[in-house]
Amino acid sequence: MEIAINTIWVLMAAFLVFLMQAGFAMVETGFTRAKNAGNIIMKNIMDFSCGSIIFWMLGFAIMFGQSRAGLFGANGFFVSGEYNHLGLDIPLTAFLLFQTVFAATAATIVSGAMAERTKFSSYLIYSIVITGIIYPVAGHWTWGGGWLDQLGFTDFAGSTIVHSVGGWAALVGARVIGPRIGKFSLNGKINAIPGHNITLGALGVFILWFGWFGFNPGSTLSGMDLSIADIAVTTNLSAAAGVLMAMGLSWLRYGKPDVTFTLNGALAGLVAITAGAADVSPAGALIIGAGAGIMVILGVEFIEKRLRVDDPVGAVTVHGLCGAYGTLMVGAFSTNGGLLYGGGLSLLLVQLVGVVAIALWTMGMAYFLFKIIKITVGLRVSASEEEEGLDTGEHGMDAYADFAKRSSYTLSYK
């Protein structure tokens, strides 16, 4: 009976997290231009499909196989053989599915930051490598009994493991590939490239928020553990606080409450609370989410204005920066050993070690990967294809055929 409840809970949570793929696809499509919509849908369905297969073949074994020196697992490929050391009560396949949808989440984050200019074939190669190797190694360190786990690093549902891994890979990818044509003028001016369907983007954010109720509460792996209700509440409060602060700060800074920043604020709050959802109080969650809502705007400005990196959907900020921030905040707000609860600095330092180690691993590997792709098959489509749109260039179709397209503005690209 207990096993059945736990299995159903984990499967249901996995199905919710699967739906987040649709959320990511809609956010990315809505926040970019109509001429690339079909390509974006293709990337989002392909990274999940390639990722599901490679994670079953390779990734799961690296992440959860018997640990070699705390660095990676090296047995049980194709999810075969013994996994008794995990001590699961649910079937291994339920755990596999839950972990697969997490791996695919990390992979799909990168798509948004590199949108509207990445070669489709190169994106496929990237998505296989991140779900097959980069993500599973980082995951092993924390959730597979690796060295960070032994240090006491706390990342409950993956602010760092899932979101920062995706975010840092996104940063490196967007940097290596360069900005979209027209984003930065020669005189240094930054141009807005408005997304073509904010309604679709908003639907994506609502779907992600909904999916997060599987992402965080599901990470207990147990429907008998009644803390799932507390975790759902911390998750929700943090998202709501992120929305409020992003809305307020954008209003203050730009004169009007910015729609897409407000939507990003929800995701920022959700990413940030993911590490500490089980370990902080509701008030702590509110503060963590509020900080993330502020960070999302300052972060996007920093990435764009200082680093000159073009990230159309804000993935680097939402997942990379807010993920790192949320993980560090566990060291302050955890009711089990956080700084503000009399635990001293030790947990905060462990959190810092984890955030930095995983950032270095991911960025190093991603840099290596994207450079190799760039030298061999090429990372970017031609300038004429980019201007024409990737729907035509990569897939020979138009996402909005038979649908009048109208542009009410012109952009000066000179």
Added chain:
Amino acid sequence: MMTKITAIIRSSRFEAVKESLGRHGLKGLTVTQVTGAGLQQGKTAHYRGNKYEVNLLPKVKIEIVADSDVVDELVSIITEEARTGEIGDGKIFISSVDDVIRIRTGERGVNAL
């Protein structure tokens, strides 16, 4: 003699213009959603913290071909209904039309209107 009236007006005034033309017995017109620039210039919009210029604003274009005798009446109806007094009310262009052919019957000239 036939004349073509091309009126570019605010989208928000289109329904009123159309109704008034209909009340005065006008049967045929062609309507297009267009964008353009004029005295009104553009406006500044914001997206994710960056400003951008909206130079081309959406308008509605009405094209009417009519007997030259009624042109002044039609122009006054359009002007009255489309005017708000603010910059951006639009323009009316008048031009002569050499001939008109009704495709179904092959009738020509004023009879084809």
